[in-house]
Amino acid sequence: MITSNFVTKKKVHTNISKIKLNNFLKYAVMSVYLVIAIFPIYFALISSVKESKDIFLSPFSLPSELHFENFVRAIKIGNIGISFRNSVILSGGSIIVIVFAGSLAAYILARFNFKAKNGLLVFFISGMMIPMQSVIIPLSYVFGKFGIHNNYMVMILLFTAFNLPITIFIINGFLRTIPSEIEEAAVIDGSGAFRIFSQIIFPISLPAISTAAIFNFINIWNNLLFPLVFITRRDLQVIALALQSFFAERVSDYGGVMAAIVLSILPPMIAYIFFQEKVEKGMTSGAVKG
């Protein structure tokens, strides 16, 4: 009896130290990867206020003096100021059109009854499969024909076309979880469809709409391919490309390039930090349909 008691005690003891060791290992592994995940961002932040020659001399240490002129050079010489504004206009404009067209369509596809309904939903959602690079040649041909390169309205509609599938998918999925009775009173009162949409459906879908909007914002802000092919004018260039040409043109102005990098990562990073849940949900919503 006594011996068996002793044995269990010993066993419990080893289990506890095993758990402690496990815990230590767990945090060690996670911390190592934390450093790997964050280091390039940390590197960009500290280098953006260093002199170019110091960036590589001491890449890990905090700056000894703050050289904010890097940002001035990036904005003025690197075209980052104008292209930052352009990216805001382009992604902002696209989001407005996407949300408008996407929520109207999602509402119909979630709530109305007609023959082609399911087919149409599949038609929209399968757009997630279309690779952007597969359309640049035909679009470039057509845009050339109509002389609509360098046209923001066209760019906005193009981004809308490629972000509608996921947007409709997110909002449609959300509306299906909301009981359809919520509109019934309004329908019986004789309210028109527009009124019901703008006063009931749109406000109720805001959680899904904002998830889609933030996700689309990050997508469009970060997109390189479409502006690369369809925008040739420097004063209309977006930030992703301005960054690349700044790096290519001013090979040794590392401080300036780092400042430009920081400016370009700021909006998506801020969006992520403030709307963490929404960003994670939006980005993975295309994946977790099961």
Next chain:
Amino acid sequence: MERFRSDKRIIILFLLPAFMIYLALAVIPIIQSLYFSFFEWPGIQGIPLEYVGLKNFINMLKYGDFHIAVKNVFQFAILNLLIQIPIGYGLAILLGGFPKGYRLFKTAFFCPVVLPLTAASLLWVFIYFPNVTGVLNLLLKSIGLTETGKAWLLDSGTALNSVIVANAWKGLGYHMIIAFAAIAGIPNYILESAEIDGALGFKKVRHIIIPIIWEAVKISVVLIVIGSMKNFDIIFIMTEGGPNGLTNVPSTLLYYEAFQYENYGLGSAISAFIFLISILLSTVSMRAMRREKIEY
């Protein structure tokens, strides 16, 4: 109510904006791109398309650079799978027990995902800088692994793999989140009863967690494979397909052929290839990983 719900006027009116935009700028262009691959066009407005049958596809298949690009994209996909899935899922399993401070770790792991790919690629260019000024070389020198450093992105032996590591770094957090969501959804009593039955550590991961979250693994695999086929930015920024076109993938090759050398026919054939291969691979990988669904 029924009348409202089947009012054709409302249905058409509300669907119209999305339908028109999507049709005109996504659906028609993708059909056009298949059509274009049977034509030759010098890229000059006013010169009509010339029907050439299968010539573009034959040229593509005979083109040495295309062979390299296809080999590269498969290397890209396979190595990304081998890096992103184990590390991403491993981190998610560590986070799955909600240890203290797990939110901080999760946020940090996900950060690279939201960065613009251009910015992330340029940062990795700085990390891979040649000779001992580059961050990686400096690090390797400080632990005595190298004296002179390597030109990671200029050396044909390391260029593609260096880009792959950067891409895996960028994408891994995404799969960590997918896995984390799946693991967080496993009811507690299942894990507890498994532990009582003696399934601990790796045993628990292998026999309990992985089978339950298999759907998520499948999705991650498909997304990484398709993402690799579509990948453009990171190669375009980090190596521009070089040295000597050795790191091109079909999408960068398509861009250079069409927009630098004005081989629009060949470019269209490659873009048709990318479209078809992504559809094919996603179906194949979904099938290959079919498993009994776990009910609990």
